[in-house]
Structure formats: C-alpha cells, structure tokens
Amino acid sequence: MSGCGCGQPPITIGGCQPSKPACPPVACPGSKPCEHCETTPLRxxxxxxxxxxxxxxDPTPYYTIANTHAALDPAVARTILNSGTGTFPADDGTHNGQHTWLAGVVHIDPASLRGNPTDVTISASVHVHNDGRNTACRLYGRFALWNGTTPVRTDLLGPPDLPAGGDDHGVIPPTTVPLADVLAGKVVVELNLETGNDDTCRVGPKQWTVDSFVLTVQASAPGCGRPFLRTTCRNCDGAVTCTTDTLDGSTTYAPVPPVIPVDSCQDGCATARPPCISTDRGNAVTRGSDGCLYAPDTPALDPSPCNAARNTTGGLLVPRIDLTGLAPGGNSSIERSVDIDVTGTPGCPERWTIGARLTPVSAFLNAERQHADLLARAGTDVPIPESDIVLPEAGVYHIDSDVRYALGSATGGSGYIIGWLRDETTDTLLTSFTQIAAINATRQEQQGGTTHIMTEYTVTSGPRTVRLHLMFVLTGGKISDAEAGGTDSNGATRMRFLKVRD
Structure with a gap:
C-alpha cells in the first residue's frame, strides 16, 4: 500500500521503504492536495x-462416414499431435470414398489447475495442404471434438473442392467440457481427410500434408485469474473520488469479476508447488522452518572417483550425454534402416546399453485377379492396378515381379507380350520393356508360363506407387489367345519389394 497527501508518509512493507509516489497520484488527475490514495493488490x-x-x-470409435476407413500410422499421428509435420498418404486407388483418420486424447496437467474449476474450455487449430494429385471432393474432411462416443463439435473442412496445392485451416472453436471427463481421458480431438477415390465428384486419390496443430485448454475459478493493482483515492472526508485498475501501476486493465484480495485467495490458486527434498544423507539442501530452501554456498561433492560433477568458477558442472535413437520396437525412419534401442542402467559411471535390429520395409502381393485380355487391346498399354505396391519412404528398393501369361494360336500366327514397371506417382519408367512371351507358329500352338521382371529403384520421398504394365504386339497371322497379369491354376502374378539401403 502507499499513502499520499494529507501529510501521510509511505507505508513500509517488510522493512523496505518504497520510493515516495507522485502526489497527487497520476491515476487521479486533478486530485486536491488534501486527497490520499492507497493501492491494493487484487486478483x-x-x-x-x-x-x-x-x-x-485408435480412431476406430470415431468413424462416422459410411464407405471405407483407414487409420493414420500411429507414429505419424504422434508427430502431428506434437505440432510436427506428417503425411496422410493417398489411397492406392481401389477404395471409393475412403477417408484416413487421426485421433488424439486430450490430457491436462492437474498441477496447472488453480482453484476448483468444474469445466475447461478446449479449442484447437490445424493446417492441411492438398499434395495432390487430385482435387478434393466438396467438403472433404472434418476436425472434431468428442466426449466419449458423443461428438461435441463436428466442424467440416473447406473450402469445397480444394484443388491440388491448396491449403486450409481446420478450427475447433472454444468448447466447454466437464473437467472430470478430460481427467478420465474421454475427450478426444479427431481429424479425417479424404484420401481415396470419389465417384460423385469423379476425382481420384489425394495425399495431404498436415502441420501446425495447436491445442489450447483454459479454465477459470473465482479469484484465480490475473493479479492486478487497484488504486483508490479519497478526499479528506473519506469519500472515494476515483478508482483506477492497472497491471503494473501504469497499464490500465479491466478485471474479470469477481475480484478477490490477494491475501485472501485460496491456496489452490497458486500454481507453484514446493519442491520435493530428497532424504538422501548426502543431500546438502535443507528446508528451513520458514518453508524456504537453504543450500551451502559451495555444494558438497562426493569425492568418489565415480562422481563426474565438479565445481568450476561458473558454478557446479554436471557432464551430460545426449543419446538419440528410435524407440524400442519402433519403425525404421528415413535416416536409417534399423531400429536403435538405447537403455540406461545403473552403474559407475552410468552404463548405457545400445542395440540395433535390421528392420527394412518390404511387401509381397499376389495379383488376385483374372488375366487381362491383351488380345482385345493389341498394341496398347494395359495397366494392371491390382499389381500396385506402395514404397512408403525414401530409399533404395529391390523390386521384382513374376508375370503369369497365356499365349496361343489356333491356326498359326506370330506375336509377343512385353511388360514393364512404372512409378505411377511421378510417371517414371522403372524398367525397359521386357519380353514376357513370344510365339511364331505355323499351326496350332498354346503356351503358358511365368516370366520375371527385376530392378533396383531409388526414390527421394514416399509414398510411391509402382504398377505393372503389359502389351501384346501382333506381328503376323492370327493369334487366338494373349492374356497375362493374373492368377490361374498353374501360377500367379506377384509383386515384391525390399528396401536395401537409405
């Protein structure tokens, strides 16, 4: 408090004499000399x-769109929810209406609560970018807030028909939910985006980059808000002539009622918690009867050779070692093709156990379909979408394919079947044309078999979709049967890939 006017001296606080304030106070221009003012800290x-x-x-409980669903890779979901950048990969083109889903449980730190609030207000925002290669259909996704199995907010993403290269910002406006439900882990943020085909709009799959996720939680309780100063001036008769609220004595502030004196605020309003004091015999830090912590000017260090801490002119120096690596059981990353495990164990000095497991990404696919009729489309490129394999990340891949075929002539004729592999994402040829089968018959002849296509392919980013393409070329006579790319009683068309290095 401070006194001013009427010959009153400043009030001493804690034995420290404050500087004498201006008289009359700036807060009350035009005050008479006989007036006096006092400043009270409030909250x-x-x-x-x-x-x-x-x-x-797991986003499964929050699927509400009919059609097909896909859950985002949990590692990518964690990155996005930690305000990093992640990718919702495009579907392989075989699912109409597919959406990919992400869900995150909202957790709060109880130590940051003041007072006894019963509700909290949650809001969130996120940025999405359509990587293409197709336009998004109409309102193409949703940013939602759930409480248990009940949607509290379901805000659709727009603008409609967002083109490849377009950006959007999803927003969950401030929404009040019970604090008990948040503490019970029932409140969930959900994001889904259209990644598959859409027959209604006649658009194909699209990939999304998602980043800038921000989660905001606020609470309120009487007297647990912002501290401020209230200056009240009175005349010599004791009547109030003016009242001014400021944050620091000069910046004006409009407080949110109710207002409570700081010295009567409940203990629960304080966010600072007293630190835990170790009971180890070697701990030189003690807590005094006044509740304050006391430590010697120079920390007492154990002279054991195991102790790496030492006193320096700048203070106590404790060496540290930063170890980075993938979590045990995690997936390989774009930086390496192995999982790295780092485990700390007690010791003198502390020992670290480091292990590695080879975990290259790979896949195997049987083209479970009938052979494509190449004769009906002689001389044209026939793609086999059922052969699609997706290379998920950057690296060098070994790719090979077994191509099953049938080729024949009832009366005699000549021709051949060729095949090749192509990166559909970048429209890049992986292999030159490979002869699958050839015929040059003067009479009836029927062939059937399997031919191998193999290559090594380097990609700088993923995902990439690789597809088998086939073509029949007629060179003379009459061919009665030319088909390939499927499965029959004697074999199957297969696709395989194995990442061999980063």
Whole structure:
C-alpha cells in the first residue's frame, strides 16, 4: 500500500521503504492536495491457460462416414499431435470414398489447475495442404471434438473442392467440457481427410500434408485469474473520488469479476508447488522452518572417483550425454534402416546399453485377379492396378515381379507380350520393356508360363506407387489367345519389394 497527501508518509512493507509516489497520484488527475490514495493488490477471475497435450489413440470409435476407413500410422499421428509435420498418404486407388483418420486424447496437467474449476474450455487449430494429385471432393474432411462416443463439435473442412496445392485451416472453436471427463481421458480431438477415390465428384486419390496443430485448454475459478493493482483515492472526508485498475501501476486493465484480495485467495490458486527434498544423507539442501530452501554456498561433492560433477568458477558442472535413437520396437525412419534401442542402467559411471535390429520395409502381393485380355487391346498399354505396391519412404528398393501369361494360336500366327514397371506417382519408367512371351507358329500352338521382371529403384520421398504394365504386339497371322497379369491354376502374378539401403 502507499499513502499520499494529507501529510501521510509511505507505508513500509517488510522493512523496505518504497520510493515516495507522485502526489497527487497520476491515476487521479486533478486530485486536491488534501486527497490520499492507497493501492491494493487484487486478483480477478479471468480464464487462465492449462498445460495440455494430445496423445495418439485408435480412431476406430470415431468413424462416422459410411464407405471405407483407414487409420493414420500411429507414429505419424504422434508427430502431428506434437505440432510436427506428417503425411496422410493417398489411397492406392481401389477404395471409393475412403477417408484416413487421426485421433488424439486430450490430457491436462492437474498441477496447472488453480482453484476448483468444474469445466475447461478446449479449442484447437490445424493446417492441411492438398499434395495432390487430385482435387478434393466438396467438403472433404472434418476436425472434431468428442466426449466419449458423443461428438461435441463436428466442424467440416473447406473450402469445397480444394484443388491440388491448396491449403486450409481446420478450427475447433472454444468448447466447454466437464473437467472430470478430460481427467478420465474421454475427450478426444479427431481429424479425417479424404484420401481415396470419389465417384460423385469423379476425382481420384489425394495425399495431404498436415502441420501446425495447436491445442489450447483454459479454465477459470473465482479469484484465480490475473493479479492486478487497484488504486483508490479519497478526499479528506473519506469519500472515494476515483478508482483506477492497472497491471503494473501504469497499464490500465479491466478485471474479470469477481475480484478477490490477494491475501485472501485460496491456496489452490497458486500454481507453484514446493519442491520435493530428497532424504538422501548426502543431500546438502535443507528446508528451513520458514518453508524456504537453504543450500551451502559451495555444494558438497562426493569425492568418489565415480562422481563426474565438479565445481568450476561458473558454478557446479554436471557432464551430460545426449543419446538419440528410435524407440524400442519402433519403425525404421528415413535416416536409417534399423531400429536403435538405447537403455540406461545403473552403474559407475552410468552404463548405457545400445542395440540395433535390421528392420527394412518390404511387401509381397499376389495379383488376385483374372488375366487381362491383351488380345482385345493389341498394341496398347494395359495397366494392371491390382499389381500396385506402395514404397512408403525414401530409399533404395529391390523390386521384382513374376508375370503369369497365356499365349496361343489356333491356326498359326506370330506375336509377343512385353511388360514393364512404372512409378505411377511421378510417371517414371522403372524398367525397359521386357519380353514376357513370344510365339511364331505355323499351326496350332498354346503356351503358358511365368516370366520375371527385376530392378533396383531409388526414390527421394514416399509414398510411391509402382504398377505393372503389359502389351501384346501382333506381328503376323492370327493369334487366338494373349492374356497375362493374373492368377490361374498353374501360377500367379506377384509383386515384391525390399528396401536395401537409405
């Protein structure tokens, strides 16, 4: 408090004499010399920020769109929910209406709560970019907030028909939910995006880049808001002549009621918690009867040779070692093709156990379909979408294919079947044309068999879709049967890939 006017001296606080304030106070221009003013620290009830995070969870309970579903890779979901950048990969083109889903459970730090709030207000935002290669159909996704199995907010993403290269910002406006439900892990943020074909709009699959996720949680309780100063001036008769609220004595502030004196605020309004003091015999830090912590000017260090800490002119120096690696059981990354495990164990000095497992990505696919009729489309490129394999990340891949075929002539004729592999994402040829089979018959002849196509392919980013293409070329006479790319009683068309290095 401070006194001013009427010959009153400044009030001493804690034995420290404050500087004498201006008289009359600036807060009350035109005050008479006989007036006196006092400043009181108060606290209002403005909403305050609560420490919060979102952790990836199974999105299945939040599927509400009919058609097909796909869950985003949990590792990618964690990256996005930690405000990083992740990719919703495009579907392989075989699912109409497919959406890919992400879900994150909202968690708050109870230590950041003040007072006894019963509700909290949650809001969120995220940025999405249509990587293409197709336009998104109409309103193509949703950014939603759930409480259990009940959607609290279901905000659709727009603008409609977002073209390849377009951007959008999903927003969940401030929404009030019960604090108990948040603490129970029932409140979930959900994002889904259209990644598959859409027959209605006649658009194909598309990939999305998602980043800039922000989660905000606020709470409020009486007297647990923002601290401020209230200056009240009175005349010599004690009547109030003016009242001014400021944050620091000069910046004006409009407090949110109710307003409570700081010295009567409940203990629950304080966010600072007393630190835990170790009971180890070697701990030189003690807590005094006044609740304060006391430590010697120079920390007492154990002279054991195992102790790496030492005193320096700049203070106590404790060496540290930063170890980075993939979590045990995690997937390989674009930086390496192995999983790295790092485990700390007690010791003198502390020992670290480091292990590695080879975990290259790979895949195997049987083209479960009938042979494509190449004779009916002689001389033209016949793609086999059932052969699609997706290379998920950057690296060098060994790719090979077994191509099953049938070729024949009832009366005699000549021709051949060729095949090749192509990167559909970038429209890049992986292999030159490979002869699958050839015939040059003067009479009836029927062939059937399997031919191998193999290559090594380097990609700088994923995902990439690789597809088998076939063609029949007639060179003379009459061919009665030319088909390939499927499965029959004697064999199948197969696709395989194995990442061999980064």
């Amino acid at each position: 209002d009830s403005a909403p305050y920020r609560v420490a919060a995070t979102a952790t990836s969870t």
